Amino acid sequence: MAQNNSQLAVAVANLAEAALVDLPLFAIGRMFDRSFGDDLRKAGWKAYDAGVVTATELTNRVYTNRRVGRVSGRALDASLKLQRLADAASGAFFAALWPMVGLATASELRRLSDQIESLREQLQPSEFTIEAAHQLRFDEVLPRDRVGEMSSFRMSPTIEALAAEVKRYVSH
Amino acid sequence: MSLISELTGHLVDGAIRNLDAMRNGYGAPENDPPPATPSTIIYEGGKVRLRHYAARGSLHHQTPLLLVYALIKRPFILDLQPGRSVVEVLINRGFDVYMIDWIPPTARDDWRGFDAYVNRDVANAARAVKIHHGSDEITVLGYCFGALLALMYTALHPSEVKNLVTLTIPFDMSVRELPMTQMMDSMSAESAEMVTAIHGNVPARMINVGFQGIAPVHHLLDKYVGLYRNSARPGYSEMFDLFERWMTSDVPLAGQIFREVTSLGRENKLYRNQMMVGGRHADVKSISCPLLNVVAELDDVVHPKASLPLPDFVSSQDRRNLTFPTGHIGAAVSGPALQKLWPEIAGWLSEHD
DSSP, X not given: OHHHHHHHHHHHHHHHIIIIIIHHHHHHHHXXXXXXXXXHHHHHHHHHHHHHHHHHXXXXXXXXXXXXXXXXXXXXXXXHHHHHHHHHHHHHHHHHHHHHTTOOOHHHHHHHHHHHXXXXXXXXXXXXXXXXXXXXXXXXXXXXXXXXXXXXXXXXXXXXXXXXXXXXHHHO | OOHHHHHHXXXXXXXXXXXXXXXXXXXXXXGSOOOSSOOXXXXXXXXXXXXXXOOOSSOOOXXXXXXXXXXXXXXXXXXXXXXXXXXHXXXXXXXXXXXXXXXXXXXXXXXXXXXXXIIIIIHHHHHHHHHHHTOSOEEEEEETHHHHHHHHHHHHOGGGEEEEEEESXXXXXXXXXXXXXXXXXXXXXXXXXXXXXXXXXXXXXXXXXXXXXXXXXXXXXXHHHHHXXXXXXXXXXXXXXXXXXXXXXXXXXXXXXXXXXXXXXXXXXXXXXXXXXXXXXXXXXXXXXXXXXXXXXXXSSSOHHHHTTGGGGSXXXXXXXXXXXXXXXXXXXXXXXXXXXXXXXXXXXXXXX
């Protein structure tokens, strides 16, 4: 904490020096002599840099403040609970509404999507475990001289068409 | 052009970039910039797309190198542009590089935890590398979250790994030096559960907010002022654009691994050597291969103190820390890192080939 205090103190001192001493000094100088323009610009950037360091140090202090942490933790909890409630409420409302206007419910779409996924998995060489069936999957790894002929799995045209149909349905 | 108008332009561009990312999804692989180094996809399975970058030059090392990237952003930061690419540095020194380009999880992948990512995906990728390269042994290099995966993989499958390189690994998660980690302590276990109960996976936008929250002054203002001040430097604005694309390339994190990571962090399981993956103990002590632990001294995402203890916990005879004065992301993109740090890592790999 002592180190943080000294970092912040240095940052504030630099900011004060640049903003309250250098900048006004060079601004007045420039009113009488245009050659002070460069110095004024440099003082401006020095003040900006000191301002950024000060703001960063202050942000870090906010992050490390236990009270702020407690409050933000509670706020996060509350907002997540509220979001969960809103999701449940809107789900219940629209689940009743969609069939009335002739649209499929989310769970129906999910079921359809699950069926497609299940078909896809049936066609795909099964996700192999370390112990079993790895040869199946490693048919896909090409030897060096055949690199470029990547044979990644593609869905069958029927399922592709079915998937496109569902996608269209969902987007409507 | 005046400071105000140019800066306003940069701020508007930044806002549009963030809004576009929110609208189109953050880390969609199709939004990646064109790769700097050509690669071939040699294997796809689970959530792994494995890219191969062929070694260049006359010197070819025997041991292939598997890069395990983090799960929460796109990996193109390791191959940003010619002359600013970790991959390029490594292949130019004769290494066959294989990189795991993680396929972002979908709603259906919320069950994926460390077991799926480590024991299936990384293990499959390692096996694919061996088959493709025709080698019995591999070197595994993990970056940040990827280093956690690499460490767990090596702990669970010690005989498969010849050398292990961990880069900015969050090993000791009790370290609370960074303000953001202290802020994250305020998030209860119940909140973590609720995030996944509501969303399934952790949405990319939440991860993006977390990253931006590490340095809000920088992300809201200072980086744009930096762009204005450096606009005359050749290549700066192109680099800035690429970097900003990467900053908005956040990928959702599978619900199960998020729950496991929060529990890992809360109980500091790796440091206490109590990490269980798929019912097996990921015993860090079982790692006996040579270990190079790369630590970024100015890291503001993973504090150096969180990485430094790792070598003391493994059984390897040949183990050491390599510290370098750079930041978390600077370790992958900064000029000094690419000119000094990565050649040094390549030198170590070469000695251990």
